[in-house]
Amino acid sequence: MGYKQATPVQAQAIPFILESKDLIACAQTGTGKTAAFLVPTLSKITEAKYDFTSTLILVPTRELAKQIDDQVEGLSYFTGATSIAIYGGNNAQNWDQQKKALTSGADIIIATxxxxxxxxxxxxxxLDQVKYLILDEADKMLDMGFMDDLNKIISQLPKERQTLMFSATMPPKIRTFAKQILQEPEEISLSISKPAANIDQRIYLVYDNQKLRVLQHILKHAEIxxxxxFTSRKNAVNDIVRSLQKMGFDAEGISSDRTQDEREATLQRFRNKQLQVLVATDVMSRGIxxxxxxxVVNFDVPQDAEDYVHRIGRTARAATSGVAITFVNEQDQERLVKIEKLIERELPKLPLPEGVGEGPTFDPVGNSKRGGNRGRGGAPAGRGGRSEGGRPEGRRREVLGSGSRDNNRRRDAKPRSEKPAGEITEGSAPRPPRTEGQPQAPRVEGEEVKRKKKRRKKPAAPKAAEGGQTTTATPTSSAE
Structure with a gap:
């Protein structure tokens, strides 16, 4: 497997695990946490020769489950230990395979x-005979909302067991959770929330409409x-991939919207160096x-400062070096400040390439009060301010969608106040939305109000409008 010397987390964790002590271990990504719990656990399984499922490993993502399963296969080659990865996004055949493995009783279950x-x-x-419970990337599982699921699973396990919790960060919620499920645990903390020292971190202060042009310059001049x-918005992945392909780069994307087979195929091509650029959401930021x-390029700043550490931790692994580039628009400058506080260093803000134009000034407090510039120049890459992946017209769609829902609610609801028909002015009462690009037909004075009343109330005899004319129902538009 290529292991020659134990990493610090392995050297400290393995003795505690072999002594059957509960453990909470915190270490940054890329430090060998997986082998730290697999090596001693496989050793104990081999010695005991269990004929039931003895080990349950819980992880946040499909990719991590598959990767750990592959690690088990390699490390257990001469032990005879068996494992099965249980995760969603598969077809009925894979469900049946998982069911068969679960009923026959694999030694190790790795599951989301x-x-x-x-x-x-x-x-x-x-799971009533499980001896070893391991939670990998525990902080990410809690961030993803798995707390209730974890408690439900753990409630089905024996009280007498060894529990190991591995995490890249140690927020208060992790410590609280650890107290609930661990018994007098040993604790290991190594370089919490610090990127590897051999990562060259660079910041570009940009407007959203400048991101793709800066990216093109980087790809053209850097030896990649x-x-x-990384983008925080999964609906932006395909747009960025298309833009990169138009620039002439071999690029594909991974997000939770794609099937597991598609994700695995794309990831395998990336591992085989058949792809130059992989566009991904945070599904790729942990443990892969x-x-x-x-x-590593952050097309937008992640919401949590810890996620920045995980993202850039994909490069400079195993004592190599790497470059991490982050695009920061006006609204994200406050998040950058939190990242710098977390990693305890100020990151260099590089000038934009020639021909791209001026970027925003670094003024986190001022930009926060102003609410940012909302994507200067109305560019497709960020028209809506938080259009973090460069989705074209993202803001426009969002506004139109919410407005239509709001108008529908108002149309069906009772008006806030009744006004005489003759006193209706534009904007004083909600009007039905008109189809985009189609002018709204002028209404007869008082007509719209009476039509709404007729819809709201029980059927009643027609009421004469001003001038003695009886109002008649007009055909509704397609937008209504």
Whole structure:
């Protein structure tokens, strides 16, 4: 497997695990946490020769489950230990394969919480003899909202067990959770929330409409082996991929919207160096080990400062070096300040390439009060301010969608106040939305109000309008 010397987290964790002590270990990504819990656990399984499922490993993402399963296969080659990865996004055939493995009793189950519970509800999953419970990337599981699922699974496990919790960060919620499920644990903390020292971190202060042009300049002039580009919005992945392909780069994307087979195929091409750029959401930021990633680009600043550490931790792994580039628009400058506070260093803000134009000034407090410039120049890459992945017309769609829903609610609801028909002025009462690009037909004075009243009230005899004319229902437009 290529292991020659134990990493610090391995050297400290393995003795505690072999002594059957509960453990909470915190270490940054890329430090060998997976082997730290697999090596001693496999050793104990081999010695005991269990004939039931003895080990349950819970992880936040499908990719991490698959990767740990592959690690088990390599490390257990001469032990005879068996494992099965349980995760969603598969077809019926894979569900049947998972069911068969669960009923036959693999030594180790590696699972995402939601998928495991789906199998548990079918009644054939037996976890009443589990000896070892391992939670990997525990902080990410809590961030993703798995707390209830985790508690439900743990409630089905024996009280007498060894529990190991591995995490890249140690927020208060992790410590609270650890107290609930661990018994007198040993604790290991190594370089909490600090990026590797050999990552060259660079910041570009940009407007959203400048991001793609700066990215094009970087790709053209940097010696890039392979690169991961992160965006916080999964609906922006395809747009960025298309833009990169138009620039002539081999790029593909991974997000939770794609099937597991598609994600695995894309990731395998990336590992095989058949892709130069992989565009991904934070599904790729935790635990995924791909060798030789020279660059990481944050197309937007992640919401949590810790996620910045995980993202850039995809490069400079195993004592190599790497470059991490982050685009920061006006609204994200406050998040950058939090990142700098977390990693305890100020990051260099580089000038924009020639021909791109001036970027925003670095004024986190002022930009926060002003609410940012909302994507200067109305560019497609960020028209809506938080259009973090450069989705064209993202803001416009959002506004139109919410407005239509609001108008529908108002149209069906009772008006806030009744006014004489003759006193209706434009804007004083909600009007039905008109189809985009189509002018709204002029209404007869008082007509719209009476039509709404007729819809709201029980059927009644027609009421004469001013001038003695009886109002008649007009055909509704397609927008209504």
């Amino acid at each position: 919480p939601g998928r495991l519970i789906a199998h548990m509800q079918m009644g054939y999953v037996k 082996q392979t690169m991961i580009l 080990d791909v060798e030789g990633i020279s660059h």
